[in-house]
Amino acid sequence: MGMSRDGGWYPLVLSADLEPCTVVGSVVHGRELAVWRDGQGQAHVWDDRCPHRGMRLSLGFVREGALACLYHGWRFGADGRCVHIPAHPDLSPPGTIRAAPLRVAEGHGLVWASVQDAGPLPGDEAAKETWLPVRSLRIEAPWDDVARAIGMPDGHRAGVLDRDVEGRVLAALLPVGAGACMLHVQAAAPAEVERLHDLADWAQDVRARAEERAGQVFLAGSVA
């Protein structure tokens, strides 16, 4: 895993895209994660594997403050411990049955997880602004190529950009695998709707150019 000046923190999803009582998958350098938010609004990040049969927990659902596996309905509470097994409703599951939580932080409009020793959350400069979510999009190109292309401060996965677009933008990159990443884009408040549309278009343009450099062209309607 490449070292970065952002310590071990990775920007998984825009906070606005993780609604209460929902779960979504995410991938950091090939490590599959389940990202979910409980009814109190707290975000959780676990390895995306049910301790029971290895089913991906990100395919499950949130019920009564716990993440339920789609396969057999085993439920896991905020601390990762199994709290309910539908086939044995009277059983109090032993504490050894538990999912594997990672450290989570929420800040600058993003849900972050640490997959290695983590220092403070990156983004001192970002803390000076309020950020409006624009969108996240997947790019089939290496994250560091996208980082260079958009002028991300050297060695960082997240940073405040002043170039390419009018006004300040908080961009954050999640390395999904060797040749793919997610780009999260936010605009400094206040921003008119037109500006948000422009930034969404800019992100699509970043995607198109990066994928062209990577030799990955996605063209709808091109196959009969």
Add this chain to the structure above:
Amino acid sequence: MSELVLHDDELDEDCYRVRLFLSLLGLQARRVAVDVVPGGQQDGPAFRVISPAGMLPVLHIDGQAVCGAEAALLALAHGRPAWLPEGRAEFAQVAHWLQFAGGPLRAAARMRRACLFEGAGDAQSDRRRAAVAALRIVEDHLAHRRLEGGCWVVGEGPTVGDIALFPAAALCRDWGEEHAAYPALRRWVRAVRALPGFVTMPGIPDYG
């Protein structure tokens, strides 16, 4: 309305479009199963009498046989302005997305069929890219809609445009496209799932 009859394949997403819309409208149809895999009945002479091009589904409505999902959706939506807007601008947008669902987005249904029934793997290919590109067009549209506070494909509520596009988004995991890459689709799929009368099909989880 006389009895509705639907010639239907449980695993076919085009048939699901119509089953879903019937359920959202609170309508019942008598279902006649067509054995596509492995039977290939859609290519047999008996079915070709009903649907000359072998298109599924076929909806019998008011004494007419209407072939194909987009046509059946339109036939059911006729006279229901909430689902098929009457104003020209919104009608045009719904028409645009119906055409898209029956055109470029077919690549997603073909990828799914290839993966489920023909042993296609998850290697990159031109047809996979074309399917991903079509899904991205819907994702990009919904991401923009969200910036102006919109949740649906057209206007302030669900239309037949949403129903036409829905299965490709909800079923993309069948051919290896993860919802993690499509936050706007994910949010919209949840909104469709929350509609009164929503029903699933194999491949779309029922959380019970």
